[in-house]
Amino acid sequence: MDLKETDILGDSIDAHWYYCAKAAATRRLLGDTAIRRILDVGAGSGFFSHHLLTHTDAREAWCVDISYPADSSATTAGKPVHYRRCIDSLDADLVLLMDVLEHVDDDLGLLKSYVAKVPSGSRFLMTVPAFQFLWSGHDDFLEHKRRYTLAQFETLADDAGLTVQRGAYYFGAVFPIAAALRLLPQGSRGVKPQSQLKRHHPLVNTALKALCRLELRLMGMNRVAGLSVFVLAQKP
Secondary structure, eight states: OOHHHHHHHGGGGGGOHHHHHHHHHHHHHHTTOOOOEEEEETOTTOHHHHHHHHHSOOOEEEEEOTTOSSOEEEEETTEEEEEESOOSOOOOSEEEEESOGGGSSOHHHHHHHHHTTSOTTOEEEEEEEBOGGGOOHHHHHTTOOOOBOHHHHHHHHHHTTOEEEEEEEEOOSSHHHHHHHHHSGGGSTTSOOOOOOOOOOHHHHHHHHHHHHHHHTTGGGOOSOOSEEEEEEEOO
C-alpha cells in the first residue's frame, strides 16, 4: 500500500470503502487455504498483511519496502510482523504485491527476483491498476509507470515463471463512475498530480462498501472491466 495514501486516510483507512473492499477481495481469492508466512513486497504500511494476520490463521508477516528508515519488528493480533528494507530469501507460502509493479520501470525483473526468493509452491497474490486509458493525475501523484489489462498482467505473471490460477477485474461496479470522471478534461495528464482517494461522508462510504460487497460474489467471473486487476498465481 502506498504510504502517500496512508497519509491521506490516516486512522480511517480500516473503514474506507476502497480498502475494505480490496481486503475482502484478497481473502476471497485466497479461499480457505492455510497461510503460514506472508512476504509482503512494497508493503508500505503493511495494511494487507495486518488484515490477513487479523482475519485468517496466518502466523507471521515480513513486510519489505525500501521506504522504511530502518529494520524493525512489531506484532499484529499477537503475531510477529517484521519490517525490512530488503530481503534475500524467505520460506513464505504467500507473496503479496499489492499495487507495486506499476511503480517500477522493470516490472518483469522485479517479479522474477521475488519468484526466485521463495520456494516452489508459494502463491503470489498481486494487484495493479487497470486500463491505460484511465490514466489521470492520480497516477501521476502516485508515480505510476503504467496501468494494465487483465491479459497483460496474466502474461507478465507467466513470463516471470508463475502459473496463473485465477485472474479477474474488481471494482467493476464503480468503473462507469470512475471512467466518466477520469475521461473528463480535468482527468487528463495535463492537470496537477493529486490523489483521488479521500474520506467520504459515512453514508457514501457505507453505500460504496455495499456495492462492492455485492460485486464480490461475481468477482471471479469478471474478465471485462474494473479499476483493479487481481491475479492469483503459484510458483511451480
